[in-house]
Amino acid sequence: MTTEIKVPVLPESVADATVATWHVQVGDKVSRDQVLVDIETDKVVLEVQAVVDGVITEISQAEGATVLGEQVIAILTEGDASAEVSAPAAAKPAAAAKSVPAATAVKVIDIIVPVLPESVADATVATWHVATGDTVSVDQNLVDIETDKVVLEVVAQDNGVIGKIIHVEGDTVLGSQVIGQLNAGATASAPAATSEDAISSDELASPSVRRLMTEKGLTAANVTGTGKGGRISKEDVEAAANKPAPAPAAKPAAAPVAQDLGERTQKRVPMTRLRKTIAKRLLEAKNSTAMLTTFNEVNMKPIMDLRKQYKDLFEKTHDTRLGFMSFYVKAVTEALKRFPAVNASIDGDDIVYHNFFDISIAVSTPRGLVTPVLRDADQLGMAAIENGIRDLAIKGRDGKLSIEDMTGGNFTITNGGVFGSLLSTPILNLPQAAILGMHKIQDRPMAVDGKVEILPMMYLALSYDHRLIDGKESVGFLVAIKDLLEDPTRLLLDI
Known part of the structure; x- marks a missing residue:
C-alpha cells in the first residue's frame, strides 16, 4: 500500500512554498512520525512527517522546487523495501520518474575531516588527490589535511565516484567537518546523483x-x-x-613590481600552516623566554675510532648502522639525569620536573622542520635509538608523522652539521627549557699535551631558558656531554 506525501495546507495569505530540505532519500526506510522534509513558506518552516512505517519509493519534488498546498511531493510505500523505488524528478513534477531497483541505489558517504586533538583548533585542506567524477577505491588517499603539527590523510571508505568537493585546497576546516561526498557503488560511466541535485x-x-x-x-x-x-x-x-562596503584600494606609492622586474619573473605562494606555526613558535620562544646560548667543543676522534672498529659487527648484529646520533642521545640522557632543571619546564608560576626522558629530534621535511619525539630514551639501547630515529626521519620525509609522534618531548637535539653548519645558536622548542645544537665535524689543529695535533672537532651549542637554568647548570650540563662524548666508555660504566 502506498501513501502520498503532501505539502501541508497553506494559509490564505501564503500563495506557494519551497521544498527546503529533504531528510531522506529514495530507498530509505522511515518510521512513523519521522520528519521527512522541511517546507519553507514566507513566514515559517513546516515539517512533514511520515504517517506510517515504510520506504520512500519516489521523490517528485527536489529541494528548491516551488510547490502548492496539498501538492504531492513524494510516495511512501508501507512495509519492506522490496518494492521498486523511483529516482528524484529534480523539480519536474509533470515528468514520470524512472524506476530502478532499490538494490542499485547509490549510497552517499560524507568525506569528513578526522577528529583533531584538543591542542589543535582547526586545520587546512592541503591537497586533493582526486577531482569530482573520479573513480576511487576503498582505502585510497583522497585528501591531505594539514594541522599545526602533522599532515593527516583521509581515505575512501568504499569504492565509488567522487560526487562533490565542498572545501577546496587552502580552506580552513574543523574536526569532523564534511569536506566532500563519495557516491559509494557508483561508476564513472553511470554515476548516481548526489544527495543534492544541481539547482539553477x-x-x-x-x-x-x-x-x-x-x-x-x-x-x-x-x-x-x-x-x-x-x-x-x-x-x-x-x-x-549589513556587510560594510569595501574601502577603496589605496593607490600604490610606487610603480608595480612587475614593471620593475622587466623580463624577470617571481612566484608568490601562500605560507603553509606548518611554516606559519614554525614562525609563530620561534618568535614566541625569542619573545617570551630569557634565552642564552653557551658553547663548547668536543673531540670526536674517540667515537669515530669506536665506530670504525665496531660498525660492521654492530650492523651485522642489530641490522642497523651505527651513527653518531645514538651517542648524542645517550650522552644527553645521562647529562639530563645529573641536571634535572635542564629536563624541566615552566608552567605558569610552577616548575615541572620530568622524571622521564623523552627526547625531541629535529627532522627536516619537505614541509619544514619538525621535532618528533623519541620516547623513554633512557631505556633504549644504541640499536633501538638508531632504529627509532630512522623511523621518525622516514615518517617525516613521507608526511606520515602522527599527532602522537609530535606531542611531548622534554629536550631537543638538532644537528645542523648534516647540512654543513659549523656553528649556530638554536632556538628553544617551547615549552622545553633547553636545546642542544650539534655541528659539522671538522679537522682542526689542537694543542694536546704541549703538541699540535690535527683532530676532528665539533662545536656544541646549548641554548637555555635563563629563567629556569642558571649559568652554572648550563655550563655543567654541556661539559658533562663533552666528557661523555670524548670518553664514550663512561656511557657504558655510568661514570
Whole structure:
C-alpha cells in the first residue's frame, strides 16, 4: 500500500512554498512520525512527517522546487523495501520518474575531516588527490589535511565516484567537518546523483528570500549561500546587506613590481600552516623566554675510532648502522639525569620536573622542520635509538608523522652539521627549557699535551631558558656531554 506525501495546507495569505530540505532519500526506510522534509513558506518552516512505517519509493519534488498546498511531493510505500523505488524528478513534477531497483541505489558517504586533538583548533585542506567524477577505491588517499603539527590523510571508505568537493585546497576546516561526498557503488560511466541535485540560480532562494533580496537591492550574485547546495537563507541576505562596503584600494606609492622586474619573473605562494606555526613558535620562544646560548667543543676522534672498529659487527648484529646520533642521545640522557632543571619546564608560576626522558629530534621535511619525539630514551639501547630515529626521519620525509609522534618531548637535539653548519645558536622548542645544537665535524689543529695535533672537532651549542637554568647548570650540563662524548666508555660504566 502506498501513501502520498503532501505539502501541508497553506494559509490564505501564503500563495506557494519551497521544498527546503529533504531528510531522506529514495530507498530509505522511515518510521512513523519521522520528519521527512522541511517546507519553507514566507513566514515559517513546516515539517512533514511520515504517517506510517515504510520506504520512500519516489521523490517528485527536489529541494528548491516551488510547490502548492496539498501538492504531492513524494510516495511512501508501507512495509519492506522490496518494492521498486523511483529516482528524484529534480523539480519536474509533470515528468514520470524512472524506476530502478532499490538494490542499485547509490549510497552517499560524507568525506569528513578526522577528529583533531584538543591542542589543535582547526586545520587546512592541503591537497586533493582526486577531482569530482573520479573513480576511487576503498582505502585510497583522497585528501591531505594539514594541522599545526602533522599532515593527516583521509581515505575512501568504499569504492565509488567522487560526487562533490565542498572545501577546496587552502580552506580552513574543523574536526569532523564534511569536506566532500563519495557516491559509494557508483561508476564513472553511470554515476548516481548526489544527495543534492544541481539547482539553477532561480532556485537558490525561496520566494520569501527572493522578495527580501529585492527589498535590499541585492541579487543572488551578491549573496553567499550557506545552505545545502549553496542555497540562500534570510540570514545570508541580512549578512550581505549589513556587510560594510569595501574601502577603496589605496593607490600604490610606487610603480608595480612587475614593471620593475622587466623580463624577470617571481612566484608568490601562500605560507603553509606548518611554516606559519614554525614562525609563530620561534618568535614566541625569542619573545617570551630569557634565552642564552653557551658553547663548547668536543673531540670526536674517540667515537669515530669506536665506530670504525665496531660498525660492521654492530650492523651485522642489530641490522642497523651505527651513527653518531645514538651517542648524542645517550650522552644527553645521562647529562639530563645529573641536571634535572635542564629536563624541566615552566608552567605558569610552577616548575615541572620530568622524571622521564623523552627526547625531541629535529627532522627536516619537505614541509619544514619538525621535532618528533623519541620516547623513554633512557631505556633504549644504541640499536633501538638508531632504529627509532630512522623511523621518525622516514615518517617525516613521507608526511606520515602522527599527532602522537609530535606531542611531548622534554629536550631537543638538532644537528645542523648534516647540512654543513659549523656553528649556530638554536632556538628553544617551547615549552622545553633547553636545546642542544650539534655541528659539522671538522679537522682542526689542537694543542694536546704541549703538541699540535690535527683532530676532528665539533662545536656544541646549548641554548637555555635563563629563567629556569642558571649559568652554572648550563655550563655543567654541556661539559658533562663533552666528557661523555670524548670518553664514550663512561656511557657504558655510568661514570
